[in-house]
Amino acid sequence: MKLKATALCLLAGVGLSLQTHAQTDSLMLRKIFDEALVKGECYENLRYLCKKIGSRLSGSAGAQKSVAWSKKLMEGYGFDKVYLQEVMVPHWVRGEKEQGIIVMGDTRTPVAMAALGGSVASPKAGITAQVIELQSLKELETLGEARIKGKIVFFNRPFDERFIETGGAYGTAGDQRNVGPGAAAKYGAVAVIVRSLTASLDNYPHTGGTNYGDNPKIPAAAISTMAANKLSMLLKQRSAIPVKFFLKTSCQTLPDVLSYNVIGELKGTENNNKYITVGGHLDSWDLAEGAHDDGTGVMQSAEVLRIFKAVGYRPKNNIRAVFFMNEENGHKGGIKYAEQALKDKEEHIAALETDEGGFTPRGFSFERATPAFLKGINQQWKALLEPYETDRLVAGGGGTDIGPLRQTHPNIQLIGFRPDSQRYFDIHHTPNDVFENVNKRELELGAAACASLIYLIDQHGLSF
Amino acid sequence: MKLKATALCLLAGVGLSLQTHAQTDSLMLRKIFDEALVKGECYENLRYLCKKIGSRLSGSAGAQKSVAWSKKLMEGYGFDKVYLQEVMVPHWVRGEKEQGIIVMGDTRTPVAMAALGGSVASPKAGITAQVIELQSLKELETLGEARIKGKIVFFNRPFDERFIETGGAYGTAGDQRNVGPGAAAKYGAVAVIVRSLTASLDNYPHTGGTNYGDNPKIPAAAISTMAANKLSMLLKQRSAIPVKFFLKTSCQTLPDVLSYNVIGELKGTENNNKYITVGGHLDSWDLAEGAHDDGTGVMQSAEVLRIFKAVGYRPKNNIRAVFFMNEENGHKGGIKYAEQALKDKEEHIAALETDEGGFTPRGFSFERATPAFLKGINQQWKALLEPYETDRLVAGGGGTDIGPLRQTHPNIQLIGFRPDSQRYFDIHHTPNDVFENVNKRELELGAAACASLIYLIDQHGLSF
Numbered sequence: 057m058k059l060k061a062t063a064l065c066l067l068a069g070v071g072l073s074l075q076t077h078a079q080t081d082s083l084m085l086r087k088i089f090d091e092a093l094v095k096g097e098c099y100e101n102l103r104y105l106c107k108k109i110g111s112r113l114s115g116s117a118g119a120q121k122s123v124a125w126s127k128k129l130m131e132g133y134g135f136d137k138v139y140l141q142e143v144m145v146p147h148w149v150r151g152e153k154e155q156g157i158i159v160m161g162d163t164r165t166p167v168a169m170a171a172l173g174g175s176v177a178s179p180k181a182g183i184t185a186q187v188i189e190l191q192s193l194k195e196l197e198t199l200g201e202a203r204i205k206g207k208i209v210f211f212n213r214p215f216d217e218r219f220i221e222t223g224g225a226y227g228t229a230g231d232q233r234n235v236g237p238g239a240a241a242k243y244g245a246v247a248v249i250v251r252s253l254t255a256s257l258d259n260y261p262h263t264g265g266t267n268y269g270d271n272p273k274i275p276a277a278a279i280s281t282m283a284a285n286k287l288s289m290l291l292k293q294r295s296a297i298p299v300k301f302f303l304k305t306s307c308q309t310l311p312d313v314l315s316y317n318v319i320g321e322l323k324g325t326e327n328n329n330k331y332i333t334v335g336g337h338l339d340s341w342d343l344a345e346g347a348h349d350d351g352t353g354v355m356q357s358a359e360v361l362r363i364f365k366a367v368g369y370r371p372k373n374n375i376r377a378v379f380f381m382n383e384e385n386g387h388k389g390g391i392k393y394a395e396q397a398l399k400d401k402e403e404h405i406a407a408l409e410t411d412e413g414g415f416t417p418r419g420f421s422f423e424r425a426t427p428a429f430l431k432g433i434n435q436q437w438k439a440l441l442e443p444y445e446t447d448r449l450v451a452g453g454g455g456t457d458i459g460p461l462r463q464t465h466p467n468i469q470l471i472g473f474r475p476d477s478q479r480y481f482d483i484h485h486t487p488n489d490v491f492e493n494v495n496k497r498e499l500e501l502g503a504a505a506c507a508s509l510i511y512l513i514d515q516h517g518l519s520f
Numbered sequence: 521m522k523l524k525a526t527a528l529c530l531l532a533g534v535g536l537s538l539q540t541h542a543q544t545d546s547l548m549l550r551k552i553f554d555e556a557l558v559k560g561e562c563y564e565n566l567r568y569l570c571k572k573i574g575s576r577l578s579g580s581a582g583a584q585k586s587v588a589w590s591k592k593l594m595e596g597y598g599f600d601k602v603y604l605q606e607v608m609v610p611h612w613v614r615g616e617k618e619q620g621i622i623v624m625g626d627t628r629t630p631v632a633m634a635a636l637g638g639s640v641a642s643p644k645a646g647i648t649a650q651v652i653e654l655q656s657l658k659e660l661e662t663l664g665e666a667r668i669k670g671k672i673v674f675f676n677r678p679f680d681e682r683f684i685e686t687g688g689a690y691g692t693a694g695d696q697r698n699v700g701p702g703a704a705a706k707y708g709a710v711a712v713i714v715r716s717l718t719a720s721l722d723n724y725p726h727t728g729g730t731n732y733g734d735n736p737k738i739p740a741a742a743i744s745t746m747a748a749n750k751l752s753m754l755l756k757q758r759s760a761i762p763v764k765f766f767l768k769t770s771c772q773t774l775p776d777v778l779s780y781n782v783i784g785e786l787k788g789t790e791n792n793n794k795y796i797t798v799g800g801h802l803d804s805w806d807l808a809e810g811a812h813d814d815g816t817g818v819m820q821s822a823e824v825l826r827i828f829k830a831v832g833y834r835p836k837n838n839i840r841a842v843f844f845m846n847e848e849n850g851h852k853g854g855i856k857y858a859e860q861a862l863k864d865k866e867e868h869i870a871a872l873e874t875d876e877g878g879f880t881p882r883g884f885s886f887e888r889a890t891p892a893f894l895k896g897i898n899q900q901w902k903a904l905l906e907p908y909e910t911d912r913l914v915a916g917g918g919g920t921d922i923g924p925l926r927q928t929h930p931n932i933q934l935i936g937f938r939p940d941s942q943r944y945f946d947i948h949h950t951p952n953d954v955f956e957n958v959n960k961r962e963l964e965l966g967a968a969a970c971a972s973l974i975y976l977i978d979q980h981g982l983s984f
Contacts, residue, residue, distance in 0.1 A: 093681045217557045220908055220965070255961065416880075416940050418909065444684055445882065448909070476880050476940060478961045497719065497942045501684070 081440055081515065085508045087367045089444055092504035095366065098359040099496045101129060102352060102414075106345035106491035113173075113342040114382040115147030115313040122338050123316045126354065126379050130320035133362050135377075137323070140316040143392040145382040147313045148174055150342055151306030156249070156279055158287055159184060159300040167283035169249070170261035170343060171305040172233060173385045174268075175276040178247065182304030183208075183275065185246050189291050193231055193239050205244030208301045210291075211236045212284050215255040215481070222255065222477040223412065226484075229253055237276035238268035247275040247303050251284035253481065258282060260486040263341050265385045275305050317389045318379040322361050324514075326372040331397070333376045333407035334360050334510055337383030337457055344489040348480065351491075352414025352499055353473075354379040359503040360510055371514045373405060380457040383411065387456055394460035406513050408471040409455025410506055413484075415475035416498045417445070417505035421452025423462070423470040432520025437512055446505040448474065469518045471509070475502055545904050545979065549972045551831045553908055556968035559830065562823040563960045565593060566816060566878075570809035570955035577637075577806040578846040579611030579777040586802050587780045590818070590843050594784035597826050599841075601787070604780040607856040609846040611777045612638055614806055615770030620713070620743055622751055623648060623764040631747035633713070634725035634807060635769040636697060637849045638732075639740040642711065646768030647672075647739065649710050653755050657695055657703050669708030672765045674755075675700045676748050679719040679945070686719065686941040687876065690948075693717055701740035702732035711739040711767050715748040717945065722746060724950040727805050729849045739769050781853045782843040786825050788978075790836040795861070797840045797871035798824050798974055801847030801921055808953040812944065815955075816878025816963055817937075818843045823967040824974055835978045837869060844921040847875065851920055858924035870977050872935040873919025874970055877948075879939035880962045881909070881969035885916025887926070887934040896984025901976055910969040912938065933982045935973070939966055 092098075105122060112119040123140065130138040156169030185206060190196065191213045196204060211232035215225040230253060237248040252262035259280045266276050279287070290299050318338060324330060336353020340346020357377040364371060380389035397404060408420070419441070422429065433449050441447035454462075454470030461468050475498070483489045556562075569586060576583040587604065594602040620633030649670060654660065655677045660668060675696035679689040694717060701712040716726035723744045730740050743751070754763050782802060788794060800817020804810020821841040828835060844853035861868060872884070883905070886893065897913050905911035918926075918934025925932050939962070947953045 089684070090682050217961070218554050220553070222961070416942050445912070478880050478965070479959055482959070495943055495946070497681070497686070501942070 078440065081512065084369065084511060085440055085444065088363055088507045088511065089504040091363050091366050092359065092500045092507070093497065096359065096500040096503065097362060098355040098503050099499055101358065102347065102355045102494060102499065103491055105351050105355065106347050110345050111342045112338060112340045112346055114145040114315060114339045114385060115310070116342065119315060119339055119381065123318055126318040126338060130318070130358055130377065133358070133365065135320040135322055135361055137321040139319055141319055141392060141396060143315055143317060143381055143388050144312045145315045145388045146386045147310040148385060149308060149310060151177065151308060154277060155182065155302065155304040156277060157302040158290065159302050160290065160295065161297045167286070168259045168261045168280040169277050169283070170263040171307045172237065172250070172266040172276040172278060173263060173341065174265050174309070175237065175305065175307055176273040177306045177308055178275040178304050182302055183247055184300055184302045186298050187287065187291065187301045189288055193236060196239055196243050201243045204240065207245055208247045208249060208303065209240040209245040210249050210287060212251045212288055214251060217255055222481050225255060226253055226481055233264050233266055233278065235267060235269065237266050237274060238271035241268065241272040241274045245274060249301060249303065250276070250278045252278045252281050254281060254484065256281065256482045260488055262485040263343055264485045275303055277303060277305060315381045317381050317393055320358060320361055320377045322364060322371055322375045324373040325370050330373040330403045330405055331376055332373050332405050332510055332513055333378055333458065334410070334506055335378035335380055335407070335457055336410045337381070337389065338379040339382050339384055341384055341485050343485065343487045345491055347489050347491045347494050348413040349484055349489055350383065350411045352494060352502070353410040356410050356414065356499065356503040356506055360507040363503070363507045369511065373514050375510060375514065383457050390457035391460045394464040397461065398464040404461060404465045404468045406469040406471060406518055407454065407458040407461055408473060408506060408509060409458045410473035410502065411455050411457065412473065412475055412477065413480040414494050414499040414502055415479060417473070417475050417502045419446055419448025419450065419474050420509055421450050421472040421474055423454045425451035429520045436520065440512070441508065444505060444508065473502065473506055542904065545976065548833065548975055549904055549908065552827055552971045552975065553968040555827050555830050556823065556964045556971070557961065560823065560964040560967065561826060562819040562967050563963055565822065566811065566819045566958060566963065567955055569815050569819065570811050574809050575806045576802060576804045576810055578609040578779060578803045578849060579774070580806065583779060583803055583845065587782055590782040590802060594782070594822055594841065597822070597829065599784040599786055599825055601785040603783055605783055605856060605860060607779055607781060607845055607852050608776045609779045609852045610850045611774040612849055613772060613774060615641065615772060618741060619646065619766065619768040620741060621766040622754065623766050624754065624759065625761045631750070632723045632725045632744040633741050633747070634727040635771045636701065636714070636730040636740040636742060637727055637805065638729050638773070639701065639769065639771055640737040641770045641772055642739040642768050646766055647711055648764055648766045650762050651751065651755065651765045653752055657700060660703055660707050665707045668704065671709055672711045672713060672767065673704040673709040674713050674751060676715045676752050678715060679717070681719055686945050689719060690717055690945055697728050697730055697742065699731060699733065701730050701738060702735035705732065705736040705738045709738060713765060713767065714740070714742045716742045716745050718745060718948065720745065720946045724952055726949040727807055728949045739767055741767060741769060779845045781845050781857055784822060784825055784841045786828060786835055786839045788837040789834050794837040794867045794869055795840055796837050796869050796974055796977055797842055797922065798874070798970055799842035799844055799871070799921055800874045801845070801853065802843040803846050803848055805848055805949050807949065807951045809955055811953050811955045811958050812877040813948055813953055814847065814875045816958060816966070817874040820874050820878070820963065820967040820970055824971040827967065827971045833975065837978050839974060839978065847921050854921035855924045858928040861925065862928040868925060868929045868932045870933040870935060870982055871918065871922035871925055872937060872970060872973060873922045874937040874966065875919050875921065876937065876939055876941065877944040878958050878963040878966055879943060881937070881939050881966045883910055883912025883914065883938050884973055885914050885936040885938055887918045889915035893984045900984065904976070905972065908965070908969060908972065937966065937970055
């Protein structure tokens with residue numbers, strides 16, 4: 057009887073201490089969200105980045121300007137340490153506005169087209185060739201050089217709309233753009249045009265990087281989904297007049313340029329050499345302002361540290377906001393960050409990347425997510441995050457910029473911020489990725505969600 | 521030993537049967553989502569409603585046109601029964617474009633303003649009076665007739681941005697518009713202007729209904745949040761020149777008009793007299809196209825029935841899609857529907873309202889949600905809805921149109937569809953509530969979420 061009573065008391069004691077922890081955490085999360093929603097600064101910071109600086113492709117004047125401004129911004133917030141990390145980045149330029157024209161006999165129909173990042177230029181006069189439409193890279197093999205050689209390959213596999221999160225559709229359609237041009241070149245194609253990577257039926261070309269690997273380099277461009285539908289329809293008509301395509305691009309790759317990751321840091325009060333990173337990428341494509349991709353991510357990352365200072369939270373571990381350079385066409389900033397962290401013998405607990413747009417938060421994905429980890433983190437933290445509707449804690453990828461830490465710091469947990477994904481690929485890599493398409497509250501909620509998770513990790517670690 | 525083995529077998533049997541159920545349900549939900557996302561028709565239907573018909577305020581030609589078109593639409597889908605339900609509705613008209621001007625001596629600053637629905641007109645020449653800014657209806661009492669009489673009361677309490685779901689902020693700020701004008705009239709105010717009900721800082725006036733109750737009727741209008749900030753700033757300057765406001769409106773209430781709820785029905789295979797309703801409202805405010813409010817809701821409701829037919833699901837109970845008339849300024853359609861259901865001795869299991877915009881689904885709220893109910897429904901159905909990220913099953917309101925069923929059918933469960941709420945009040949009741957602000961996939965996911973819940977209720981009931 058007595059033993060049982062003692063056990064009960066012990067249990068009550070544990071319960072009490074857990075409850076106190078949970079209450080402290082719950083109060084802190086409320087403070088974080090209130091600060092973000094009522095006194096948030098990331099929206100106005102993003103406005104500056106988009107409207108006063110604009111596009112920030114690696115190596116461009118915009119990118120350099122954004123580095124200087126970002127450093128000043130974080131210094132202005134009084135973070136404990138703000139510095140630049142040197143990194144050599146590729147310098148690809150688009151050149152003159154591209155021309156893409158469907159040619160059938162005397163009928164010429166211009167279409168919305170943008171060269172793929174990293175692509176080589178066409179001959180100066182442009183290139184005209186017959187078009188062959190493929191749905192997959194595998195078809196290259198099936199058809200062989202006989203059918204491909206001398207033609208313009210048109211990859212036209214659309215997004216699979218059945219995916220609930222659009223990232224899944226992007227992932228499965230992406231090979232056409234990422235490696236399609238190189239693969240087609242191997243079979244003698246003279247150029248590649250790719251259906252824009254989006255489920256949206258509109259007239260914007262979606263650019264994005266391509267990697268030829270060891271294959272010959274041929275001109276490669278994306279055409280809008282409306283243009284792709286038109287071209288496909290014409291091909292399906294099997295007219296006696298062959299369907300050709302004229303493509304003229306003048307992009308080129310210049311020598312690498314010195315650029316920088318921009319890093320802000322709050323010093324930990326307990327663990328001198330332990331780090332938690334939150335970051336996004338400062339560079340963007342050249343067609344617009346890089347608002348959702350990834351102005352929102354870098355502005356949220358700085359906002360996490362600003363919120364901690366504003367609510368008076370002094371972290372146990374060093375917390376870093378990292379504005380990575382060159383995510384879009386080289387990942388050099390992410391590689392450099394990991395290398396330097398290894399060289400400096402830093403211990404990294406976790407890194408959180410926000411690079412899926414500034415939309416309403418839904419949760420986070422964790423790379424090293426054993427069943428026990430997922431069970432534990434959901435048992436401990438889901439209820440804390442639930443009032444903010446950012447409580448989907450699932451297995452999944454971290455992100456491109458933090459990826460290299462996987463090798464240099466095998467014990468790190470890599471985490472992806474997961475906002476609502478429905479609108480991302482409507483504007484992704486298009487002229488439409490502008491400040492006006494970012495919603496203030498959605499952006500702020502995302503910043504608060506990231507701050508909340510970083511706070512919980514800082515307080516309790518990630519051993520579940 | 522034998523007994524235990526039997527128990528184990530029984531247990532295994534139950535487990536198996538549960539699993540089979542869950543598998544059937546899971547497969548059906550996947551079918552529903554695939555149909556909505558790949559072959560969905562609600563987006564194109566919404567385009568027609570918004571672009572070919574447009575605004576649909578009760579009693580207007582647009583409303584009548586939308587009734588006829590909606591009936592034809594559902595007939596075209598071959599639902600088992602499609603019919604109109606007569607309902608007399610108020611007929612308020614805005615009249616000429618309103619004029620609202622801040623007047624300080626000779627300086628006249630026009631502001632974005634829209635009369636509130638139901639409001640009376642100003643005198644023909646307009647009305648000019650000194651402005652008094654209040655933050656709450658309570659202040660009317662504190663200040664009393666001495667300070668209010670002869671003035672224009674300016675209710676300027678902003679949205680509380682700390683709410684995570686914006687409906688909370690709308691709810692707590694709403695009294696200023698809903699009953700503020702009548703309350704101010706009681707103290708001798710000559711007109712009321714209200715800060716638009718939104719957290720967004722923009723230059724659109726947000727209209728919406730006001731109800732004078734038994735109080736005198738005075739002109740009432742909403743001004744944009746930017747105009748409200750300007751007016752408030754001028755008042756705070758305490759200049760020697762008094763801050764006045766000129767307001768001219770010419771709205772009027774005409775005699776009631778015969779209109780209709782539009783109802784489509786799939787017959788139940790088992791329960792002749794049992795009904796499950798899914799609905800939204802067909803009427804809209806007059807300033808725009810009523811896209812999110814509530815074109816999306818009615819088009820999703822019809823889509824639920826269309827999906828059932830398309831995937832070959834034959835419901836056990838009668839399933840009704842109801843396009844309610846007159847939600848915005850009278851709720852007459854909702855009242856009529858409940859009265860008729862009572863008169864016809866129909867048994868109603870549940871009614872689901874979709875009237876919070878066509879945004880990404882998050883879940884559903886249930887009015888009669890005991891702790892046992894919430895526990896049960898989450899245990900049984902959360903895992904089924906989780907892959908579609910519409911699994912937040914919480915206590916909360918159903919909606920205005922289905923509300924009257926609470927009295928006529930005390931056993932009914934009233935359910936609100938809960939999409940992401942962040943952008944709703946950016947466009948709610950403004951000239952910006954247009955088709956272009958609806959995202960195709962978000963709309964389709966919402967339709968599939970509603971269809972999924974209706975399917976589960978039809979299969980399993982709601983006894984948890």
